[in-house]
Amino acid sequence: MRSSDVQDLYRQYGQELQGYLSRRLKCAETAADLTQEAFVRLIRGGPQGLVDNPRAYLYRIASNLLTDHYRDQTRRPRASAEPLSIAVVDGTPGQERALLAKDRVGHLERAIGELPPRQREVLLLHKFEGLSYGEIADRLGISKNTVMVHMMRALAYCRDHLSAME
Template sequence: MIQRGDLIEVFQACLLDLRRFLAKRVQCEDTAADLVQETYLRVAGLDQVASVRNGRAFLFKIADNLAIDHLRSRVRLHQRYAGAPSPELVSTLPTPDRELEARQEWSLLQKAIADLPPKCRAAFLLHRVQHLSYGDIAARLDIAASTVEKHISKALAHCRQRLEHAGRERAATHGHQQPYAG
């Protein structure tokens, strides 16, 4: 068990760590300093600390709770004064970049499905497009339900791999583009 005086000593020992932690959490050195002081005031104002086993963890929990409260109040303040955007300014249409990206992903997905072995492709499409159960697909393709499950898992893994590979390639090419010098 820990005494209040011991907790104050722990506070002083981890003061810089608390400040760094809070500065990272709230993205502001001045606010972090204020929250460190508030943490001290909370600790100094406690009537009992006998149930505290780990003083450092206890202090960081208080500081974290204060940071959360601060961030929540900042969000509420922003919402109150920023207001909702005008309906005329909000578009539900995808941006041209996102639309192009979606078309490219759809094309990749179609190619990936076309590359699957015939029974695997059939099982996958019957499940994903026609929403048939594994049992219905097994009956239709004259295979075991466990084989249907394997086909669908294989198809999903294949499609996921193709999309992830394309995403890595896209990230690599976007990361190394030369700036426009026009």
């Protein structure tokens, strides 16, 4: 699917899809992340031909992401109010895991460094300075939708870069 097609779909359905996810999740931040992921999946694995109903196709992706999200939530152990009576194992990673993590961080830093300047700036402001999309839009003098598109592309590039390294 062409980048311009995805941008058009994002402008047309992005906010609507995020609203749908936000109502289901009751969390605007997670809804924003899943909206981005829906468009990333559309870019990555979208059908080669034309989709008869792109809106329905995006909602199907979003529905699958919701299912995955809820499944992940049920798999995570919940904190218990009762004290643990089992001895706690040393949680520090072994040397091999520490080296692998350091290597992965290096690859991620290189991927971030290779991003176009605006995408890098948006990614750093959101992920490392904790600014919301609206705050980033105000700071950079661009629309919130543009911030979301830059963020979606930056995350997709970083994921692809890390996947290629593994």
